[in-house]
Amino acid sequence: MARDNGPDWSERGASADGTPRVIVIGGGVGGLSTGVYGQMSGLQTRIFETHVLPGGCCTAWSRQGYIFDYCIEWLIGTGAGNDANRVWRELGALDGKTVRDFDMFNKVVDEDGRSVTFYNDPDRLEAHLLEISPADAEPIRAFCADLRRFVKIELYPFLTPDPLKSVGEKLRTLLKVLPAFRLFWRNAATPMHRFADRFSDPLLRRAFRNIFYQDPETFPVLPYLYNMACAHNRNAGFPQGGSLGLSRSIEERYLALGGILNYRCRVDKILVEDGRAVGVQLKGGARHYADIVVSAADGYTTLYGMLEGKYTSPAIETLYGEMLDKPGILFPAVVSAFVGLTGDFDPDDSHSTTYLLSEEEGRRLPGALQNSIVVQLRSRYSDGFAPPGRAVIHCTYFSDFHYWRRLRSEDRKRYWAEKREVAQFVREFLERRYPGMNERIELVDVASPATTKRYTGNSNGSILAWKAFSDAEDLANELVNKGRMQLPGLKGFYMAGQWVGLGGLIRAASTGRFAMQYICKELGREFRAFESQAGERWHTGKLGPFPQLDKALDKQAADRPARAARGGDAPALHATIV
Known part of the structure; x- marks a missing residue:
């Protein structure tokens, strides 16, 4: 679906027609947004993304025909007639899609079964x-x-x-x-x-x-x-296609505007000459040059990896030095357990429920930060998340990133054992609340905070970066407003994405709009933004191909029905996402 080559930017100098060139690091929502607004404003933009899918954390993966939607729970801006919706319309994020709204935000159930909706x-x-x-x-x-x-x-x-x-x-x-x-x-x-x-x-x-x-x-x-x-x-609904669907729609808009998107391209270094960013160096040594460089990648990796810590300020040093590992500053990492099962749910069941756990139950959840677990009936959110006659549940809980990182790096065997413990807990927990569900479960798929770090590069596996209303908020806002999304002593470089936008997809998208307005002002060009006119109806085929994450386990799963018919296999308990 994306262009993985494009024109040669390996030589210095202006483009043939004199149009300024902009390199964007990271193909998450912030990076895609930067690219879209750059293309609308008449610039030549190129996005380098490490992964094989757009969206960063705004993503999904597939297993045995199930789609495991990872990110969106509600999306500000799904209703017409407001500025948040205007941003999504400009980005093409909602093109051809329906939106599902719920009458309730969440349900909370305590250990005794008392509930509040x-x-x-x-x-x-x-x-x-x-x-x-x-x-x-x-x-x-x-x-x-x-x-x-x-x-x-x-x-x-x-x-x-x-x-x-x-x-x-x-x-x-x-x-x-x-x-x-x-x-x-x-x-x-x-x-x-x-x-x-x-x-x-x-x-x-x-x-x-x-x-x-x-x-x-x-x-x-x-x-x-x-x-x-x-x-x-009705302005915080769930868009058809979910998280990856949102990212794919913005990707489609970007490519239709003439943008260049290179996957499997990890930026190792931002090239600087005479105090100005002039391009990037990829893993493997290839260099690409541009008039402006924007990083929408992980903040710490950008500042202390790609730029080697050479361009900071007291505010930046406080954010990434004192606060990065300080409790309560980053939005917590999460453990996700997706459950694929036959049949459907009772229509009266809540689409989202937080279950408050006893201390004993809470101790069974590896690395848990709170005694609670969230159960969302994801098949209720959008059509196409499960094969016909089947359904998907998404169970999550806040968890300690360092716990999972240490396990994965120091004791891989125990790491996998802990993921299986999550799967087993989820299976038993659901059986108690939905008697008979155990026999309906076809697979349980577990992703840890270490998974988030591996696939997105996000510091501490945090999906939403800095917490709004924390001690980090004023410092991050200072980078956007006082610093104009630039770094001291470095020209031709801007930052976008959640590490300057403080979490939430609409905030990530807005950072791309903000950055491009600053860039156009620097270049003396008019900033332009207009809504997408694409009208093709959304369908699940627009999600495109999913990467093969674990061939051995997929083959094992494919063989399971035949073995089960011979009485040789129990329902799946694997934890496939590493």
Whole structure:
């Protein structure tokens, strides 16, 4: 689907027609976005991606006809008529797709089977919570009243970085924010932990912390209200095709605009001459030159690997020196267990449920950071994730990256044993909650935080990089606004992606838009952005071929039905993603 060669950029000098050339490192959503906006603005861009698929963490893989969708749980900007949706339309991310919206954000169930459902509709949510705990009427009504207020607010700052906003743009933003200033300030200043502790009901105290599936621990109340309001307004749905489908659509848009995308190309070094980035050197020694270089790759690898730590600042040193391994600063790594099974689910089953575990159960989950596990019925999210007559479940939990990294590097046998323990726990856990499911399970596929690091290069296996509302936020924003996504002492170089955008796909996409606006200003060219007009209906064939991740295990799985018919094999318990 992508162009893996393209014109020769191995020679210095301007292009034949004088069009500036831009090299982008990394084909995740941030890198693809940078390329798309560069092509729309009349530049020649080229993306170098290490992997064989676009999207970085916004990806999927396939096994025995199942599609295991790894990233999107909800996507801000799926509804029409707002700036977040405009970004996705410009990128072609939603071309030809339907969107599935849910009436609830998440369900939380405790060890005794008591549950609370976080409906997106504030009236329905308030009635449900009051039924659970009338004694907690005061905090319940306060939360739902603020949710009603957020439903009426549309604020999506994803089009232009603050330093480039016109006076009119800044004034319009101010007019939106001022009437709701106290609402924003109060909820941004109130940690969710403190708010949740106001509840007398023990289930509500724990459940509110887990609205976002597991407890982010440092978040204030604000992002919960904002995202639930977006979901209520049908602007935080799940796009057809899921994570890889989103990435493939942006890739298709990029190639249609004339961009060049090279897979299996790892950038080892950013070439610098006289204080200016002039190109990149790939693994193997090949060099490619350009007028501008943008890295949308892992931040630490970019700064201390490709640039050898030569271009930093006190803010950068604090971020990547003091904070990278500090608890609560990075969004936690996750363990994923995908379950493929025959049959379907009860229509009344929640599409997403957080189960609170006992300490004994929590200890069984290798490397777990919290006593909880999230179970999502992914077949409900989009058609095509499972073969006919089958379904997919995605189970996740926050986990310690260093635990898995040490195992994989020092004790590979135990590493695989721990992955099998995850698979076994998931199988037993699902059987207790869905009696008879054990016999329906065809395979369990486990990915660890070490897997994320291997396939994406993300520091500490973190999918969303720096946590918003953490000590890192102001420093990261300083790089975007004060630093204009550049580094001190280095011209012709910019950074994009989640390590400057603070997590979330719309934020990653917006960094590409921001970076290209800064680049156009430097080059004295007009920044241009226009919506995709592609109208072909989405279908699963657009996901393209999936890489072969483990041929031996796939052959074993293919042979399993014949062996099982002879009574020689139990259902799959392998952990195939390494």
